[in-house]
Amino acid sequence: MTRKFRLGQSREAQDLDHREAYSRERGGESKRRQRHAERLETGIESHDADSLLRLPDPAPWMHLPEATLIQRHSQWVDLELADRTVMRATLGGKLKGVRLVCGDRVRYSAVPVEPDDPRFPAHLPVRGDGGSPEAQVVAVMPRKSLLKRGGIDDREPWQLICANADELWICAAVVDPPLRPGLLERAQVLALDAGLTFRVLITKRDRASKKDTLPELDPLREQGVPIHETSALKGEGLESLGSLLQGKVVVLLGHSGVGKSTLVNALQPEMALKTGGLTKFGTGKQTTTAARWLPLGAGGTLVDTPGIRTLSVRGFDRALLGAVFPEFPADVLEDPTAFDADDEETLDRLDLAYPERLQSLQRLWLEMEDRNPNQNVWR
Secondary structure (H helix, E strand, C coil): CCCCCCCCCCCCHHHHHCHHHHCCCCHHHHHHHHHHHHHHCCCCCCCCCHHHHCCCCCHHHCCCCEEEEEEECCCEEEEECCCCCEEEEEECHHHCCCCCCCCCEEEEECCCCCCCCCCCCCCCCCCCCCCCCCEEEEEECCCCCEEEEEEEECCEEEEEEEECCCEEEEEEECCCCCCCHHHHHHHHHHHHHHCCEEEEEEECHHHCCCCCCCHHHHHHHHHCCCEEECECCCCECCHHHHHHCCCCEEEEEEECCCCHHHHHHHHCHHHCCCCCCECCCCCECCCCCCCEEEECCCCCEEEECCCECCCCCCCCCHHHHHHHCCCCCHHHHHCHHHCCCCCHHHHHHHCCCCCCHHHHHHHHHHHCCCCCCCCCCCC
16 A cells, blocks of 8 residues: 655655656645745745845935934834934835835934825824824935845845844853854954944853963954953943943844843943843744844943744855865865864864854855755755
């Protein structure tokens, strides 16, 4: 008797992506699985990733006042004005398809330039009018920097994090959750691509012995990456951070539970951001659900981002890996997969101080390959 396979069982995964895989089954039984297979067939689509980041020409609107976009909602945005007050605004018609992100510099008009119905005069909003939109955003200024990470597929190639930032601070806890060097390497790629100063913030330093020098960070120390060890509970290492924030826009990035919001509260207690511990599974509780623009009283701005599980580097230029892994020779950087990371002779020949970083280099190099991960089930 011929055995029938369902989706996800032991039939070859490549075959499950095609309607013909179920043609021999009776029509009533295979109809649902055929439809599911059709939805999985996306095919490789041609997309220009850079074109999705282009902005309309703001020249016709340069006479209007400028503000900073601090959060985008479904139908409106929140703006921070020059005096650091907040205004709610709608988007002009030409901007509704533009990918705006926290930190964008925009031009706005107090009187809607594009009224919803031209037969009626535009409504002149009043500041503080029940939270209703008070202006209309009509242009976005060119970005001096754009922090982004790789998207899920070719149809969504980038996930934007923040625009016009100056520095990226990646937060990593000593324990709970444990320190993961792979995340630091990925964050370094993002910072290099955006042209941001990269710093590593070690949180919960009081949870480990002072004799523990955290050897996982030695490769970054040798590169001269600034590393700041902090403890929000004991107030250690916070004064130097306050001086580094002066006049800058800094993005905080890290896993859930590493203490980003706790760190912000320690720097500015009156913010009283909600914080969370760990779940019973040892993962962080996500308390931040969207990027938050947090102006500090002493000067500078922090952008607190939601906790992340991973940072995709898909679509980034492989040339960035030379700065992240400077200890590797050019022939290894050209094709790291040609070297066996488990072969002792290969590692001895390369004479690497940190042999485990060869596997990290291989993972990032392969992930940067231009491909569509949704082309089929098996990938």
